[in-house]
Amino acid sequence: MTSPSRILLVTGLSGAGRTTVLKTLEDIGWETVDNLPLGLLDRLLSSPPAEGAPDGARPLAIGIDSRTRGFDAASILRRVARLREGGGTDAEVLFVDASDTVLTQRFSSTRRRHPLALDRPTEDGIAHERAMLAELADAADHLIDTTESTTNALQQDIRRRFADSASMTPTLTVLSFSYKRGLPRDADLVIDVRFLRNPHWDPLLRPGTGRDDDVSAFIAADPAYADSVAQIERLLLLLLPRYGEQGKCYVTVAFGCTGGRHRSVHMAELTGQRLRAAGFSPTILHRDLAGKQPDAGKRVPTEGREAVVTVGK
Template structure:
């Protein structure tokens, strides 16, 4: 990397295991940041000084997020603080630090729920590892320029918090969430716009596709083969391109666009994923959430057998604005 070509923004992201570092890094990556996890800090100079490959001019403008925690080789919180100070002097720029904290009780619940072992307590109760890690990382927490307590956050809540803090020039834009859900499992209460995908052919009634989800290519192909698919979804995309800037102009902080089908595993998942990609390509920064994708498929929830509803009874795509 040529002199002066290092990233204009560098964020060191640390915190307690289970507090959401992976989610935070993935969210920053989705926002256009370059994200590197568990890079030994002694290698940061080499990373910053590596010349960009041909055709990548301008990538030095991308902000850089570095994930580091107690699992990182040679972890020493005091040494890390001194290292960052030295880098600040060398590159003449601020290196921000974000620490993700969480209550011990909530961390124990998360490790028990996911059946993961705490990295610092592989053969002991998770509480022992949490206490040890809190002690090891305390200097970083005290020195951090920003601290987020994720105790009351789910994954989607943390994503929204990261976006609201690090959106840069787009910080005045609403936090945009694209979600899929199943009508049979309840309508999301926080949806600003809701689109009903039950008019599309249903992969649930294909035995080979039933156990799969809308993220799988064969399921996507099945849904896209519906004659109404392209015209309907294309019009929804055009509508969102028109509406979202108006929400920003009105000062709305959060916008949630929900796509529903019967079970929330196939049609809504596929369409939500497609629309999110379309909006991302158009310059928006959506967070994608699939509320019911992991739910077990149930024939009793599906309303129509193979062949689907007759053309005369198919509803137009419905939208609800609040």
């Protein structure tokens, strides 16, 4: 049985952000379990990975708080020590804290009762819980104070501390589309390439697509082509890593032109190639390329060139 590559016990004061930490760890590829009774830890570690799990050795985060059945700070620390002594597994404790004043404000704003003060003031519950968790706070390998942090800032902090480079890279799609058929609903970045010269107006090129060499050469001959392609590439190389840092799992870059057949297809193909060369793994899709093109003709060779036989005219 493959053991987790890393075990992180996530604990802290109620309202400090423990749930946000666990959700963020799950988003970056960790297996997460919340409020697991400590008596079941050995059974969890000996269980096979879930069906479809990418890797049986992926890191494991276990959420523990004062409500966990059988909670005892000293027992938890002894269990962590045994895991470390066993070798082969990196076991750590992460403690999430915040000031009493901020915790009280958070419970008040969400109109929730403190779990340890259901019939008493929130401050009493906070004081009781802080005393229960004091040993864990003192022994924590990672101590995060969220007194002045937003949820987004906490998420970014967790990603910086615990994400590997693969989990920080969003799934990337480069898409071409036709403005005639509307904007793609899932596009994050939309780049209008209708400023480039249009092969549609050349009857020899009209039946082709942006995948064809002669169509691509026609587009690339536009005086604005080289500078615009270079600037688009620089923009994407700047922005795409930032999306990953912000925790965005999917990014779609959409290139649009009038018919979705020539300029947008060429730019999507070219951009996909350049992003691959830069270390990304984009999927290239052409939303409207297979659609009916009323002005498209059929190419037939004639005297070494291509002519157009218009279909349906």
